[in-house]
Amino acid sequence: MVEKRTPLPVAEAVKKVVEQAFSIGTETIDLEESYGRILAEPIIASSDVPPFDRSPYDGFAIRAIDSEGASGDNRIAFKVIDHIGAGEVSSKKLQAFEAIRIMTGAQLPKAADAVVMFEQTQETDEGITIRKPFLSLENVSLQGEDLRRNEVVIESGSFINPGTIALLATFGYSQILVAKQPTVGILSTGTELLAVEDDLVPGKIRNSNGPMIVAQLKRMGLRCKMYGMSIDNLDESYRVVKKAAEETDCLITTGGVSVGDFDFLPAIYEKLGAQVLFNKVAMRPGSVTTVAVANGRFLFGLSGNPSACFTGFELFARPALLKMMGAQKLYMPHTIAVLGEDFKKANPFTRFVRAIYDGKTVSPAGFNKSNAVSSIARGNALIVLPGGSRGYQTGDTVDVLLLGTEEGAARWQL
Numbered sequence: 001m002v003e004k005r006t007p008l009p010v011a012e013a014v015k016k017v018v019e020q021a022f023s024i025g026t027e028t029i030d031l032e033e034s035y036g037r038i039l040a041e042p043i044i045a046s047s048d049v050p051p052f053d054r055s056p057y058d059g060f061a062i063r064a065i066d067s068e069g070a071s072g073d074n075r076i077a078f079k080v081i082d083h084i085g086a087g088e089v090s091s092k093k094l095q096a097f098e099a100i101r102i103m104t105g106a107q108l109p110k111a112a113d114a115v116v117m118f119e120q121t122q123e124t125d126e127g128i129t130i131r132k133p134f135l136s137l138e139n140v141s142l143q144g145e146d147l148r149r150n151e152v153v154i155e156s157g158s159f160i161n162p163g164t165i166a167l168l169a170t171f172g173y174s175q176i177l178v179a180k181q182p183t184v185g186i187l188s189t190g191t192e193l194l195a196v197e198d199d200l201v202p203g204k205i206r207n208s209n210g211p212m213i214v215a216q217l218k219r220m221g222l223r224c225k226m227y228g229m230s231i232d233n234l235d236e237s238y239r240v241v242k243k244a245a246e247e248t249d250c251l252i253t254t255g256g257v258s259v260g261d262f263d264f265l266p267a268i269y270e271k272l273g274a275q276v277l278f279n280k281v282a283m284r285p286g287s288v289t290t291v292a293v294a295n296g297r298f299l300f301g302l303s304g305n306p307s308a309c310f311t312g313f314e315l316f317a318r319p320a321l322l323k324m325m326g327a328q329k330l331y332m333p334h335t336i337a338v339l340g341e342d343f344k345k346a347n348p349f350t351r352f353v354r355a356i357y358d359g360k361t362v363s364p365a366g367f368n369k370s371n372a373v374s375s376i377a378r379g380n381a382l383i384v385l386p387g388g389s390r391g392y393q394t395g396d397t398v399d400v401l402l403l404g405t406e407e408g409a410a411r412w413q414l
């Protein structure tokens with residue numbers, strides 16, 4: 001008799017998983033190693049940025065007061081008394097109608113409070129003349145205008161992107177405290193699976209889920225431990241799953257979680273004494289997605305169908321792993337958009353449609369069955385269509401989840 005499973009609403013299933021995820025500690029690493037990691041301490045400004053008043057242009061530093069009354073008919077002359085580049089500090093203090101030739105980034109000389117750009121001057125034997133008055137602080141980058149000393153610049157729990165690295169460097173963090181990364185194992189199950197380099201033979205397909213999940217993890221900044229492929233055999237699969245579950249914080253398997261004659265994952269969970277959080281979710285694709293916990297380790301049983309596998313990872317594994325990594329933002333960014341095509345297929349379950357979002361309109365990314373591979377590659381978003389008896393039409397406003405936005409540099413902007 002086929003086992004009866006009770007479907008759990010998606011939001012409840014996500015909540016159940018995230019509730020079981022715990023941070024796995026912190027470690028100190030070198031700045032160069034920190035790209036893609038999650039900050040486990042806030043970044044505090046150790047100095048003002050910029051740390052001194054400086055020139056944002058190549059030009060001449062003057063006292064604004066000396067420029068009062070300057071016009072085309074009344075050019076005011078300045079004597080140039082020094083010349084400094086970035087990194088240099090003039091030892092001179094400006095007196096009335098004196099100027100210092102200054103390059104971008106150089107500290108403003110004493111008594112100077114404005115910078116005249118080269119193109120606003122005419123050179124003379126003695127120095128320069130100008131034809132307009134300058135306000136005090138005109139063309140000056142002020143100390144602390146970007147950031148103030150002791151300010152919390154980035155919160156703990158943020159993803160370290162290239163900009164974060166720039167800040168860390170600015171404030172002299174050569175070492176930084178980050179969240180430890182969970183060890184994630186990947187095992188692809190299915191007797192039909194061939195390795196990527198194998199030739200196709202009747203009845204077999206290449207394992208695309210394994211490499212796909214490696215990449216899904218990679219874009220979260222996570223590496224993984226590969227457990228390869230296992231045939232649909234209870235003893236063999238059990239042996240590999242047991243070993244992998246002992247060696248990792250989280251094991252992601254694909255395939256074998258359904259109710260088919262060769263779907264052995266449910267029996268394996270039972271044999272392991274794992275607590276199954278759910279084994280059916282009210283969603284398409286991927287309703288068979290199963291999540292279990294054994295000895296504090298996660299077991300994600302994703303469907304073997306590529307689109308279901310992909311979606312199951314993004315919806316369940318990703319937020320759980322992010323929480324384990326100490327991240328603050330766990331979920332995909334959400335927006336609404338206008339549906340660009342009819343989507344007639346009605347379904348009682350919430351449907352996640354791989355889609356192309358262009359900033360305004362969202363359309364299904366092609367072939368849309370759960371076994372589709374093509375639409376995963378083409379899509380940059382998931383349309384979320386709540387379950388119901390009707391389909392959806394062009395022009396309807398729909399919910400959209402944006403994919404690949406780990407860095408805030410969203411793929412959909414490309």
Ligand code: AMP
Nearest residue numbers: 188190207208209210255256303304305
């Ligand atoms: P299963 O979840 O084991 O019932 O598999 C569902 C479908 O996904 C079947 O058509 C499998 O052949 C296919 N499939 C399973 N594992 C993979 C994989 N690693 N890569 C690509 N397709 C797979």
Ligand code: MG
Nearest residue numbers: 190255256304
């Ligand atoms: Mg299978």
